[in-house]
Amino acid sequence: FKKLQFYRRYVCCYFLDSLTSLSSFLPSCKPFNLQVADLYCSACKCALCEDCLPNHAEHPKVALSQALEQHRNNLQERLGTVQDRLPQISDVLSFVKEILQQLTNQRASIEEDIQSSFEDLHKQLDVRKSVLLMELEVTYGLKQKVLQAQIDSLLRGEGDITTTCTQAEEALAGDPCVASLQVERELWERLGELAGLGLPCQPEENDQLDLVMETDGLRKSIHNLGTIVTTSAVASQSEAMGAGLEQCIVGHPASVTIVTRDKSGGACKSGNAILSAEVFTPDGSIVDGEIVDHKNGTYEFVYTVPKEGDFSLALRLYDQHIKGSPFKLTVTKTLEAELDVGAKRRGKSPGQKKKGSKRASSALGTPRRKTQNPIEDDLIFRIGTKGRNKGEFTNLQGVAASSNGRILIADSNNQCVQIFSNEGEFKSRFGVRGRSPGQLQRPTGVAVHPSGDIIIADYDNKWVSIFSCEGKFKAKLGSGRLMGPKGVSVDQNGHVIVVDNKACTVFIFQLTGKLITKFGSRGNGDKQFAGPHFAAVNKNNEIIVTDFHNHSVKVFTLEGELVLKFGSNGEGNGQFNAPTGVAVDINGNIIVADWGNSRIQVFDGSGSFLSYINTSADPLYGPQGLALTSDGHVVVADSGNHCFKVYRYLQ
Numbered sequence: 001f002k003k004l005q006f007y008r009r010y011v012c013c014y015f016l017d018s019l020t021s022l023s024s025f026l027p028s029c030k031p032f033n034l035q036v037a038d039l040y041c042s043a044c045k046c047a048l049c050e051d052c053l054p055n056h057a058e059h060p061k062v063a064l065s066q067a068l069e070q071h072r073n074n075l076q077e078r079l080g081t082v083q084d085r086l087p088q089i090s091d092v093l094s095f096v097k098e099i100l101q102q103l104t105n106q107r108a109s110i111e112e113d114i115q116s117s118f119e120d121l122h123k124q125l126d127v128r129k130s131v132l133l134m135e136l137e138v139t140y141g142l143k144q145k146v147l148q149a150q151i152d153s154l155l156r157g158e159g160d161i162t163t164t165c166t167q168a169e170e171a172l173a174g175d176p177c178v179a180s181l182q183v184e185r186e187l188w189e190r191l192g193e194l195a196g197l198g199l200p201c202q203p204e205e206n207d208q209l210d211l212v213m214e215t216d217g218l219r220k221s222i223h224n225l226g227t228i229v230t231t232s233a234v235a236s237q238s239e240a241m242g243a244g245l246e247q248c249i250v251g252h253p254a255s256v257t258i259v260t261r262d263k264s265g266g267a268c269k270s271g272n273a274i275l276s277a278e279v280f281t282p283d284g285s286i287v288d289g290e291i292v293d294h295k296n297g298t299y300e301f302v303y304t305v306p307k308e309g310d311f312s313l314a315l316r317l318y319d320q321h322i323k324g325s326p327f328k329l330t331v332t333k334t335l336e337a338e339l340d341v342g343a344k345r346r347g348k349s350p351g352q353k354k355k356g357s358k359r360a361s362s363a364l365g366t367p368r369r370k371t372q373n374p375i376e377d378d379l380i381f382r383i384g385t386k387g388r389n390k391g392e393f394t395n396l397q398g399v400a401a402s403s404n405g406r407i408l409i410a411d412s413n414n415q416c417v418q419i420f421s422n423e424g425e426f427k428s429r430f431g432v433r434g435r436s437p438g439q440l441q442r443p444t445g446v447a448v449h450p451s452g453d454i455i456i457a458d459y460d461n462k463w464v465s466i467f468s469c470e471g472k473f474k475a476k477l478g479s480g481r482l483m484g485p486k487g488v489s490v491d492q493n494g495h496v497i498v499v500d501n502k503a504c505t506v507f508i509f510q511l512t513g514k515l516i517t518k519f520g521s522r523g524n525g526d527k528q529f530a531g532p533h534f535a536a537v538n539k540n541n542e543i544i545v546t547d548f549h550n551h552s553v554k555v556f557t558l559e560g561e562l563v564l565k566f567g568s569n570g571e572g573n574g575q576f577n578a579p580t581g582v583a584v585d586i587n588g589n590i591i592v593a594d595w596g597n598s599r600i601q602v603f604d605g606s607g608s609f610l611s612y613i614n615t616s617a618d619p620l621y622g623p624q625g626l627a628l629t630s631d632g633h634v635v636v637a638d639s640g641n642h643c644f645k646v647y648r649y650l651q
Helices: 002-025 064-083 085-173 178-195 215-223 335-343
Strands: 039-041 046-048 061-063 234-241 247-249 254-261 275-281 284-287 290-293 298-303 309-317 327-332 379-383 396-401 406-411 416-421 426-430 443-448 454-458 463-467 473-477 485-490 496-500 505-509 515-519 532-537 543-547 552-556 562-566 579-584 590-594 599-603 609-613 623-628 634-638 643-647
Touching: 039 064, 046 064, 061 064, 064 085, 085 178, 234 309, 254 309, 275 290, 275 298, 396 485, 396 634, 396 643, 406 443, 406 454, 406 634, 406 643, 416 443, 443 496, 454 485, 454 496, 463 485, 496 532, 532 623, 543 579, 543 590, 552 579, 579 634, 590 623, 599 623
Parallel strands: 247 327, 396 443, 396 623, 443 485, 485 532, 532 579, 579 623
Antiparallel strands: 039 046, 039 061, 234 254, 254 298, 275 284, 275 309, 290 298, 309 327, 379 643, 396 406, 406 416, 416 426, 443 454, 454 463, 463 473, 485 496, 496 505, 505 515, 532 543, 543 552, 552 562, 579 590, 590 599, 599 609, 623 634, 634 643
């Protein structure tokens, strides 16, 4: 019965709606006698019968059939327009659902981090509590032992004196006689000994046992411990401004200011938004540059373009283009710019010909070879083109080599790690894009732990992920501490070394995630960095760091003490224009990828220049990560050419 009522109401409503939609075609005369309507008044938008024709004599009219057909066409067109929105809505719906899922996953991840962090703090507090209680017992025991020994000594002395005095008093109470003479003489001697007995009559310890617990600072730290960081910024409302949006000069830093806004267009007042920026040619990404967070909702992207031409600048907020992105960018080179470059003693940038770029083959890197090819270099093979398939790359960054003959590539913009044999044969790849544990957002550094685990620096996720050698996620470390991890390495103790590009700091973690130490800050001092990139470890277990914007390489102890610094800005032997990848051979020689000069230089362990690896026949273009393979060759990520290259290198 209820179903019948529902269908009756449905049919009635449908009939009424149909009458309403047809009312514009009915004759306008009231009442009308259902006479045949042949005309349609375009001005009044109604059908006309013979009776109402005189009232519309001066109005434009068309045949009713034509009007009906036109209305049907208009309806069909409107229907098509609205239906065309469905795929867009479906895509947006999927994307928003994905964002919500990522948000939910991130919430779960942060909840796990909070739980584990506070559990760790609880453990540390319990350990400290146990240490203090043990220290209390030990200190008390030592002082108590001294005082108890003094008490025992005094009690023995007191007992001896009391006993002897009692005996002497009893002897004196009796009658003097020859028989008691010997006894009294012995008592007299004993009393003499007791009179001179050395007893500890001054306290040999004190009763001080206090607790100094400076909890105010700790309480304040605990009160402010941890912050949930977020922003309301959306890409569709955020915008960029500055001269660097349209034009810049080759080799000169250009700047763009990004203003983040919320969904209503209001300016965001806090920082920490996840921004990415790339300058690229039609064939792929070239320059990353550096993003500076002003912590007030605005950001500055500083970049240097290596050559003339038309480029595109992509600015993304949470992986979505902001207003106007990608921007068309014209890069020019003028005489004034060259003079200015010379005056400031700046070196050339990648893509330009450099001094020594066509030198003879490296004395360290190449055996004697035939001379009929004057530009033959040390290249053995190259792998890769721009793309997203196996063996293709988009902005490859970090490189690692394993002891079992594998080459690992951090394929940054494809959010994965690809693995090849030493001969360049593709073996496997793993990685899923995302911001949850086990996913990759922007992998930039990769290293292999002695256990076989693969360690990946994820720049945008701000943590380091640990995977098994089969690519299964195991753990993450550095979450909440790292700001922009770029490179990773492993020292001889199995500890994970992380180069934080944004924080300008080197972190050292246990594989469990426990922080051992950290050192470095932003600046140009000996113990400071300006955009550090990658690290390697030498046979002395010292950490070698490439200091990108300070154009130098620095060597530190595990405690962060500077051992050695070498390099300066320029294009000469031993000079750098933004060094990136670094590796150490078995002899302690240091191999450095010179990004801005598009070359690879070799130094001895003291930082003295030795040679180049000859790359003339197939020039590098903005090399990034670098490693030594298990069979003794040099592998480098040729980021600008979307490939990795393997070169001969005799150690």
